[in-house]
Amino acid sequence: MATLDYDYKFDVIIDKIRDLDAHNIILQFPEGLKSDAINVSNTLQKELPDVNIMIDADPCFGACDLADIKVNKHIDLVVHFAHTPLPIKTDCPVLFIEAHSNADVEAPISDAISKLDEEVKTIGLVTTTQHIHKLEEMIEYIENRGYTVKLDNGEGTSRGQVLGCNFTSIKNLDVDVIIYVGSGDFHALGVKLFTNKKVLLADPFIGKSRDIEEFTDKIIRIRFARITKAKEAKSFGIIMSSKKGQLRFDLALKLKKLIRDHGFEAQILNMDYVSPDLLLPYDLDAFVMTACPRIAIDDSAMYKKPVITPDELEIVLGLRQWEDYQMDEIIIHDEQT
Ligand code: SF4
Known part of the structure; x- marks a missing residue:
């Protein structure tokens, strides 16, 4: 049996299964951890020989995409690995086992600090689930070097946390510069676009930092090209997600009306x-993504036709200026069903 690099917190899972007297369990892993699934299942099965343990083999990219809805009639517990919970009402109990990295956060922060101008006094700090358990260590490290650190609670995120589709924790920070601790360009890009401040990406996995300006310029140029192409479209597909944490039903209806009011054809694709591949059968000129905002940005090159965000559609229709460009977010305020 291969060794597991990630702490799967077997004791916590086993206790929960026993507490619930659960018989049917489904394990849900993000793509990066799926290769551990059989090993994890076997380890649990050894401890709990009478429990039916199953693995959800569909793709999973976030806590927006829980397996509860798919198998709820048969399942007593979903064990969801690597993501923090969103305020979403679930159809059966869900145990979240977050993925915390042990990578050193001080070296990349030190590198970022070495790149700061002398005038910098206040630093905004944000990170992802993977490193959030080291937040106090990060704050102390920066403050010990004479800076004031500012953090905020997001809507649906914890203090200092950003998701790929939720940057509410940094929007209102009045700071000179922002340090994003994490490895994803996309998160740092969101931080940059929402704050328009200097953003340094401090990557714990390589121990270095870099300014996100160049990457942001590259993405903006790509978005400009997609929007320009979408301006030629006469028909639009509005992609609506059936995943609970990505479903924006009202927005999809609103966009359909908006597009039709502008004299174009619009269809909602659930x-x-x-x-x-799944979009190929539809003879539509462009697509508007109301599902995960990352798809339009990260996977843009995979789609032959332009896939744009709802905010980008406003630019296409002349309702928003290019100068007011912003990334799409999915903010879940309250429990939603
Ligand atoms: S909607 Fe996309 S970015 Fe947001 S949590 Fe889900 S997978 Fe991540």
Whole structure:
């Protein structure tokens, strides 16, 4: 049996299963951890020989995409690995086992600090679930070097946390510069676009930092090209997700009306998993993504036709200026069903 690099917190899972007297369990892993699934299942099965343990083999990219809805009639517990919970009402109990990295956060922060101008006094700090358990260590490290650190609670995120689709924790920070601790360009890009401040990406996995300006310029140029192409479209597909944490039903209806009011054809396409192949049968000129905002940005090159965000559609229709460009977010305020 291969060794597991990630702490799967077997004791916590086993206690929960026993507490609930659960018989049917489904394990849900993000793509990066799926290769551990059989090993984890076997380890649990050894401790709990009478429990039915199953693995959800569908793609999973976030806590927005829980397995509870798919199998709820048969399942007593979903064990969801690597993501923090969103305020979403679930159809059966869900145990979240977050993925915390042990990578050193001080070296990349030190590198970022070495790149700061002398005038910098206040630093905004944000990170992802993977490193959030080291937040106090990060704050102390920066403050010990003479800076004031500012953090905020997001809507649906914890203090200092950003998700790929939720940057509310940094929007209102009045700071000179922002340090994002994490490895994803996309998160740092969101931080940059929402704050328009200097953003340094401090990557714990390589121990270095870099300014996100160049990457932001590259993405903006790509978005400009997609929007320009979408301006030629006469028909639009509005992609609506059936995943609970990505479903924006009202927005999809609103966009359909908006597009039709501008004299173009619009169809709503309800999808669970969004992929270029699944869009091929539809003779539409462009697509508007109301599902995960990352699809339009990260997977843009995979789609032959322009896939744009709702904010980008406003630019296409002349309702928003290019100068007011912003990334799309999915903010879940309250428990939603
Ligand atoms: S909607 Fe996309 S970015 Fe947001 S949590 Fe889900 S997978 Fe992540």
